[in-house]
Amino acid sequence: MNQTSNQPRQWDTLQRNRAARLERGRATLGNELAGKSLPAGRIADLLHAVLECGDRVCLEGNNQKQADFLGQALAGLDPARVNGLHMLQSVLALPEHLDVFERGVAAKLDFSFSGPQAGRVAKLLAAGKLNIGAIHTYLELFSRYFVDLPPRVALIAAEAADRDGNLYTGPNTEDTPAIVEATAFKNGIVIVQVNRIMDTLPRVDIPGDWVDFVVQSPAPYYIEPLFTRDPAQISEIQVLMAMMAIKGIYAEYRVERLNHGIGFDTAAIELLLPTYAASLGLQGKIGRHWALNPHPALIPAIESGFVESVYSFGSELGMEDYIRARPDVFAVGPDGSMRSNRAFCQAAGHYACDMFIGSTLQIDLQGNSSTATLGRISGFGGAPNMGADARGRRHASPAWLKAGAEARSGRNTIPRGQKLVVQIVETFREHMQPAFVERLDAWELAEQAGMAIPPVMIYGDDVTHILTEEGIANLLLCRGDAEREQAIRGVAGYTPVGLGRDQAMVADLRRRGIIRRAEDLGIDKRLATRDLLAAKNMKDLVRASGGLYNPPKRFRNW
Amino acid sequence: MNQTSNQPRQWDTLQRNRAARLERGRATLGNELAGKSLPAGRIADLLHAVLECGDRVCLEGNNQKQADFLGQALAGLDPARVNGLHMLQSVLALPEHLDVFERGVAAKLDFSFSGPQAGRVAKLLAAGKLNIGAIHTYLELFSRYFVDLPPRVALIAAEAADRDGNLYTGPNTEDTPAIVEATAFKNGIVIVQVNRIMDTLPRVDIPGDWVDFVVQSPAPYYIEPLFTRDPAQISEIQVLMAMMAIKGIYAEYRVERLNHGIGFDTAAIELLLPTYAASLGLQGKIGRHWALNPHPALIPAIESGFVESVYSFGSELGMEDYIRARPDVFAVGPDGSMRSNRAFCQAAGHYACDMFIGSTLQIDLQGNSSTATLGRISGFGGAPNMGADARGRRHASPAWLKAGAEARSGRNTIPRGQKLVVQIVETFREHMQPAFVERLDAWELAEQAGMAIPPVMIYGDDVTHILTEEGIANLLLCRGDAEREQAIRGVAGYTPVGLGRDQAMVADLRRRGIIRRAEDLGIDKRLATRDLLAAKNMKDLVRASGGLYNPPKRFRNW
DSSP: OOOSSSSOOOSOHHHHHHHHHHHHHHHHHGGGOBTTEEOGGGHHHHHHHHOOTTOEEEEOBOSSEEOHHHHHHHHTSOTTTSOOEEEEEEEOOSTHHHHHHHTTSEEEEEEEEOGGGHHHHHHHHHTTSOEEEEEOOHHHHHHHHHTTOOOSEEEEEEEEEOTTOOEEOGGGOTTHHHHHHHHHTTTOEEEEEEEEEOSSOSSOSBOGGGOOEEEEOSSOOEEOOTTOOOGGGOOHHHHHHHHHHIIIIIHHHTOOEEEEOSSHHHHHHHHHIIIIIHHTTOTTTSSOEEESOOOGGGHHHHHTTOOOEEEOSSOOTTOHHHHHTOTTTBOBOTTSSBOOOHHHHHHHHHHTOSEEEEOOSEEOTTSOEEOOBTTBOOBOTTHHHHSSOOTTOOOOOHHHHHHHHHHHTTSOSOOOOOOEEEEEOOSEEGGGEESBOSSOHHHHHHHHHTOSSOOOSBOGGGOOEEEETTEEEEGGGOOSHHHHHHHHHTTSTTSHHHHTOOHHHHHHHHHTTSEEOTGGGTOOGGGOSGGGOSOSSHHHHHHHTTTOOOOOGGGOOO | OOOSSSSOOOSOHHHHHHHHHHHHHHHHHGGGOBTTEEOGGGHHHHHHHHOOTTOEEEEOBOSSEEOHHHHHHHHTSOTTTSOOEEEEEEEOOSHHHHHHHHTTSEEEEEEEEOGGGHHHHHHHHHTTSOEEEEEOOHHHHHHHHHTTOOOSEEEEEEEEEOTTOOEEOGGGOTTHHHHHHHHHTTTOEEEEEEEEEOSSOSSOSBOGGGOOEEEEOSSOOEEOOTTOOOGGGOOHHHHHHHHHHIIIIIHHHTOOEEEEOSSHHHHHHHHHIIIIIHHTTOTTTSSOEEESOOOGGGHHHHHTTOOOEEEOSSOOTTOHHHHHTOTTTBOBOTTSSBOOOHHHHHHHHHHTOSEEEEOOSEEOTTOOEEOOBTTBOOBOTTHHHHTSOOTTOOOOOHHHHHHHHHHHTTSOSOOOOOOEEEEEOOSEEGGGEESBOSSOHHHHHHHHHTOSSOOOSBOGGGOOEEEETTEEEEGGGOOSHHHHHHHHHTTSTTSHHHHTOOHHHHHHHHHTTSEEOTGGGTOOGGGOSGGGOSOSSHHHHHHHTTTOOOOOGGGOOO
């Protein structure tokens, strides 16, 4: 049609480029390539042969599982031969994830979370060694892999492969299916590190047709037990907050399907389900279905029959045998081992859950919250997806209808449900930093890093409740920005924000049930002791599991 | 812990139930079962053996692909033996999808769309033969399969299987991976109808480990060419509206990534890209990446280089050879045939697109729209998911930032982007029914059908623009409900809603650029002729494709 040149357009450049890369890889490895499998010692040669400068490379850095062998190989490449890579990565967790930028192998980054490396990300950015495309929530990043950011090369990790390149990813499947599908079906190259090569896999999770090269790594892939919290570290303040959450929110809205964030605040709630919540007669009424990693702190609630099902983003180290012995609760395959899938679990967290509850570092007077702090570019992982109203949701539940009705009471608008998004924080966090601030650090960070807008984890207009040791602020019921601000100040304790409250307005909000203290909920603070925890330490969790839970060494102190 | 009975709890009831079902199935089929494969004539026996009363059964009724052989078999079962099934289904498209309720085999339904059968759904509901759980958007329904609605049995359709039960789903993959994963990893049973059994598949799309029984159906599965629109039926009004969309919205916001709804309104836009949009110098600036089925109307824009990539929910009949010859544009596998995946494409439509534009039947004064009409319970398919602001999105783009800034201008609130959600409608639809109404039929339908809230397709607070032949109303710029109402009235033409406008307010809105007419956009209405269409009929589309597009018979009139 409007062709500017006379040459016919090529429509198969990706296909031909893929064929050329495969050919280069095969030529380099020669007869050291057995089927799709190469010796670990040749990985750098393969990567030098297959990669091209400027490639979009998806390295499997997940929330937990790491393709660390491939990541190290990548970081060790010769920047004179391979440079300017555009890294696509859910999580930057390991030093080598930044070494690629330090060494000039890579230049650009699109990601979701960089918690452990957030300071180094900021430094490399300031030094001009790293250019950030954008920060995403996980499902958003996967989505772009299918639209405008398809990986040319994916470097992934699996438990095992067979001779045909079929993969077993087992309990720690996490992001693998999303990455491989996006790459394999856009004529990209898929290279996988496996812990072992087997004749027959326990089950096939990824078809070998989608995989190009397999390498058995010298050591099993690194995996982080990210969701393990020792109950011994839960404070009585956290027990009190958990009681308020259960009685003032879970029971109030009859929350049956939900997701919990990481942390001791929510671990305390999990450990109060079979004790405090059960004593309120809530079994079978709240907390029935979960989109959640297999949190060890959930074991007592599972054993008591409180929890009916758990679908997971990823697994948790040490929970393998327990999960295998509780197949009615977890998603397990015909082989008996768990299946996780971050893409589907994030979709479930967004669309099939009535509530997200999690913690944060800073909350401002509009209820915007962020974990971004100066000098650290950390991203938010899955929180923005789950801590946002699912406006496309159409199925009703009591929790969703009640939250929606509260948000719209007195307004002439069509009825609609709403997701419960709860921020649970102590008014002061570590080092006596106030959790409530007039202005988020995110503003200054955005300026420093040249971001288009401040990096907010959860926006104030998506937050429905803020829960502190001082009480619960129900933002759904606030009419106007002024009320909202006072509701937040009214639970902000002795922070400057809390001290700045208008006493009369706060008293009025409390009279109207918009702010509720423990005593308003009929909670006797004297009962908020660690005695309420269904497990008081790691050993209790092991005992509750009937010895099936096998915590990683660092969590064993006996 | 809090066990009420003394009997130890069973944790593997699903696993043992699965084993019992498999055993019954195998015993029934005896040596007629070859590996996983059974003769078509024995399908009813297998279903009688494997199903249990009250089972949640997911029948693959997709937007396009139908497991029709299995659906017919299900509808023909003996209700004395199998009854009370709870059907889970994306789309109810075929008569047998309702016959199961008519005959008492099934009793409950959770679904997303029932367009062709919407009248019968309403009748069966009224007759007490069908109980609706809820209406969902597709990704929401898939999400619940992993949380509180896991299928016990999935009845699905694939192109081919090999002897081990590995499946090739090819271009029409659609919902299959989501359904199979949810079922296989919750100890359910997966039964698949295939068009043929092959020794070696073109590629494996679903691992055989996830599949229990395979039956070769007597005829290939039914598939609907849902996205084919004959350009001959596009009116000059639609050409004018397409010009306004391109100049007033696509160019204005620099929309690079988007999804189009089904219909002639958006087909007109697709056919104006290589002509009108190119003449405005917009190539490379708008419409570069698409989450879209392979619309035949997009062929001229692809050929001209306007469209860079298309990722699809499902395929489109007749487009197979064209897609195979344009692998740079479409998602194709190593074998050269397309891959579709509704779950990922809906995620992409939600999170990776700057705009959704589609049509509707009714819009009220708050901008709420619905395709629900009295006596028809149709659901909304994917529209609620794509026609909603993605509040979890965090990556920026010019379109998203501009929409977000407009929505927040003059308000003291933290900056945030927003998705463009455009409703494109003629003020009168078929049979001179006004598209603008004071009150949606959805209200009355909700009462009739006992729904908790009226079934709204897209909520007014998610809609950013309404485009009619009279102009564009930019709802982002409206301050308050009164302005919003007048902006809507101001493009509602000669409908009663349009005639009820406040002339002074509408003039003011126009002065402020909130309402824009064709002339305000510098569009000469005299140029809005069918001459602007890059293809004027089906034959033109075939020609534009270089003969690669092969339209279904019903679209061929030569």
